[in-house]
Amino acid sequence: MKLDLKKSKLRQINEKLQTVGIKKNQRIFTIINPEGNHAICAGLKDDIDVTIKGHTGYYCAGMNQNASITIDGNVGTGVAENMMSGKVHVKGNASQSAGATAHGGLLIIDGDASSRCGISMKGADIVVKGSVGHMCAFMAQSGNILICGDAGDALGDSIYETEIFVKGKVKSLGADCIEKKIENKHEKLINKMLQESGIKNLKSSQFRRYGSARNLYNFKIDNLSSY
Amino acid sequence: MCGIVGIYLKNKKFEKSLGKLLSGMLKNMSSRGPDSAGFAIYNEEKKYKYKYSICLNHISFSDFKRNLNKELKKYKINQVSDHVVIKTNEKPEKMLQILNKKFKEISIVGYGKSIEIFKQIGSPERVVQKFNLEKLEGSHGIGHTRMATESAITTDGSHPYSTGEDECLVHNGSLSNHNNLRRELKKKGSVFTSENDTEVAAGYISDNLKNKKTLKETLLSGLKDLDGFYTFITGTRKGFAIVRDEIACKPAVIAETKDYVAIASEFQAMAHLPKVNSAKIFEPEPGVVYTWGK
Structure with a gap:
C-alpha cells in the first residue's frame, strides 16, 4: 500500500501504521514524499514492512518494535532511537545519535553515521557500513556496534558493557575505553552481524574489538580527572 | 534552537529564482525559529x-x-x-x-x-512575505529563523548580522565568552548595536578579515577564540562558508548538486529545492571549515 505524505498528514500515516494489528493481510507499505519530516514511522509495534522513499527528518522509526523499516535515503537525528526490536535499514547516511538508547533490534546504516552513534544504547545491534563520527557508543551499556569504516574521536567514552568492533582506524578512544582481545565468541558475533546485514566481502578477522576497562564504574578519587 | 539556511548558486540559470528558493527554505524552518526572521541576498549592483x-x-x-x-x-x-x-x-x-x-x-x-539585508520580528512566513523575498534575484543568499534565548526579540536582535562591507553571519547556538570578546573588539574599534552574542562573532570575523586574513583562516581561528555552541553560515560578496564547533550539537546538513550548494539546519528546509533527492547530501564535520565561491 502506498502512503503519500504530500496527500496525508504525518499523524494519519503514523496512526495507520501503528494500528495494523495481527489480523490484517496488508503488511507491506511504502511511504512517498517524506521531505525530511520528523518522527516518520515512530512507535510502530506490529510485524510489518515499511519502505520510506526519500530523506527523513528527526527520530525516524523511533521506539520501533517488531516492524522492519527501510529508508531509501538519508535520515536526520536519532534514527531508531529507543528501538526495542525489529529492524531499521538506512540506505544513505545517518545524522547524529543514530540508535540512541536502543534496547534491541537491528539498525543497519549503509553510509556513514555522524556523531554520538549508539549513545547510551542498552542492547541493540548497530551495523555501520561506512564510518562513524565522534563519541560513538558514549555511555553505551549493552548490545553491539560493528563499524566497517573508521571511528572518530573519543570512541566508547565512559562505556559500560557494549561491544564495539571496528575495521578501520580509530581516531581516539574515550575515557575508560580500551582495545580488547577478540575471542571465539566475538568472532561468531561479528560473523552473525555481517550475515544479518548482508555484508559478504568482510571477515571477522579484519575487525578489532573495543570495550570498557571498567575503571570508572565506581567513584575513585584517583580518576577524578576522567569523570 | 534557531534555523539557519543558505544557498549558493553555481548555475546562473537559477539566479532569477534565488528569492523563491530561499523563501521556501526559511518558511520550512519556522518550527525552529518562530520569533523573528531575516535574510541577506547577494546581487551585484x-x-x-x-x-x-x-x-x-x-x-x-x-x-x-x-x-x-x-x-x-x-x-x-x-x-x-x-x-x-x-x-x-x-x-x-x-x-x-x-x-x-x-x-x-x-x-x-x-x-x-552586493548585499541587501532584511530582518524583522514576526514569523518567518510573515517576514518573507513582508519583504517580498520571492521576487528577489541574486547569486547567493543566507537566512535565519530565530528562537530567542539570550537577548530580546527585536529587529537589532534578529539575524543576519552584518558588521563589515558585504559581510553577514547567521548563527544557531549560543556563545559564552561574548562579553569579554566584545570588550576586546570595542577597544580595537569595532562598533556593536546590540547585546547579542552573534553580533560579537560577526564583529570578530570582520576584524580578522580587515587584518587581511582569508575567510577560512578567520573561521579556523574562530574555533579557538569563540567559546560556545555554534553552527555559523557566513556570507561574503563572492561566496559563503559554514563551520560547526568541535562538539557539533547544533545541526547542519549540506546538499550539493552541479547547480547549487544548499545548507540548512534540517533537511526539510531544502526538500523543495530542484533535484535535491539526487543531490550529494552530507553533514559538515565538526571543526572543519567548508567554503564555496571566492
Whole structure:
C-alpha cells in the first residue's frame, strides 16, 4: 500500500501504521514524499514492512518494535532511537545519535553515521557500513556496534558493557575505553552481524574489538580527572 | 534552537529564482525559529557602487527621504515595508557617518557592493512575505529563523548580522565568552548595536578579515577564540562558508548538486529545492571549515 505524505498528514500515516494489528493481510507499505519530516514511522509495534522513499527528518522509526523499516535515503537525528526490536535499514547516511538508547533490534546504516552513534544504547545491534563520527557508543551499556569504516574521536567514552568492533582506524578512544582481545565468541558475533546485514566481502578477522576497562564504574578519587 | 539556511548558486540559470528558493527554505524552518526572521541576498549592483540596507524603525519613509535629500544628491531608494535600500556611489566611510549622525533612530542592517539585508520580528512566513523575498534575484543568499534565548526579540536582535562591507553571519547556538570578546573588539574599534552574542562573532570575523586574513583562516581561528555552541553560515560578496564547533550539537546538513550548494539546519528546509533527492547530501564535520565561491 502506498502512503503519500504530500496527500496525508504525518499523524494519519503514523496512526495507520501503528494500528495494523495481527489480523490484517496488508503488511507491506511504502511511504512517498517524506521531505525530511520528523518522527516518520515512530512507535510502530506490529510485524510489518515499511519502505520510506526519500530523506527523513528527526527520530525516524523511533521506539520501533517488531516492524522492519527501510529508508531509501538519508535520515536526520536519532534514527531508531529507543528501538526495542525489529529492524531499521538506512540506505544513505545517518545524522547524529543514530540508535540512541536502543534496547534491541537491528539498525543497519549503509553510509556513514555522524556523531554520538549508539549513545547510551542498552542492547541493540548497530551495523555501520561506512564510518562513524565522534563519541560513538558514549555511555553505551549493552548490545553491539560493528563499524566497517573508521571511528572518530573519543570512541566508547565512559562505556559500560557494549561491544564495539571496528575495521578501520580509530581516531581516539574515550575515557575508560580500551582495545580488547577478540575471542571465539566475538568472532561468531561479528560473523552473525555481517550475515544479518548482508555484508559478504568482510571477515571477522579484519575487525578489532573495543570495550570498557571498567575503571570508572565506581567513584575513585584517583580518576577524578576522567569523570 | 534557531534555523539557519543558505544557498549558493553555481548555475546562473537559477539566479532569477534565488528569492523563491530561499523563501521556501526559511518558511520550512519556522518550527525552529518562530520569533523573528531575516535574510541577506547577494546581487551585484551595476549602476551604483554601493547599497545600504536600513530599517527605518518608527520613522516615516517621507520624512526619511526628505532629510536624506539634504545630505545626499545622487541616489536611488527602494522602500520595502519598513526597510529601505539606498543605492549610491557614496563610499561607506562618509555614508555611514551621515547615517549615524543625522538619522539616529534608524538601524543600518547592512551595506556593500552586493548585499541587501532584511530582518524583522514576526514569523518567518510573515517576514518573507513582508519583504517580498520571492521576487528577489541574486547569486547567493543566507537566512535565519530565530528562537530567542539570550537577548530580546527585536529587529537589532534578529539575524543576519552584518558588521563589515558585504559581510553577514547567521548563527544557531549560543556563545559564552561574548562579553569579554566584545570588550576586546570595542577597544580595537569595532562598533556593536546590540547585546547579542552573534553580533560579537560577526564583529570578530570582520576584524580578522580587515587584518587581511582569508575567510577560512578567520573561521579556523574562530574555533579557538569563540567559546560556545555554534553552527555559523557566513556570507561574503563572492561566496559563503559554514563551520560547526568541535562538539557539533547544533545541526547542519549540506546538499550539493552541479547547480547549487544548499545548507540548512534540517533537511526539510531544502526538500523543495530542484533535484535535491539526487543531490550529494552530507553533514559538515565538526571543526572543519567548508567554503564555496571566492
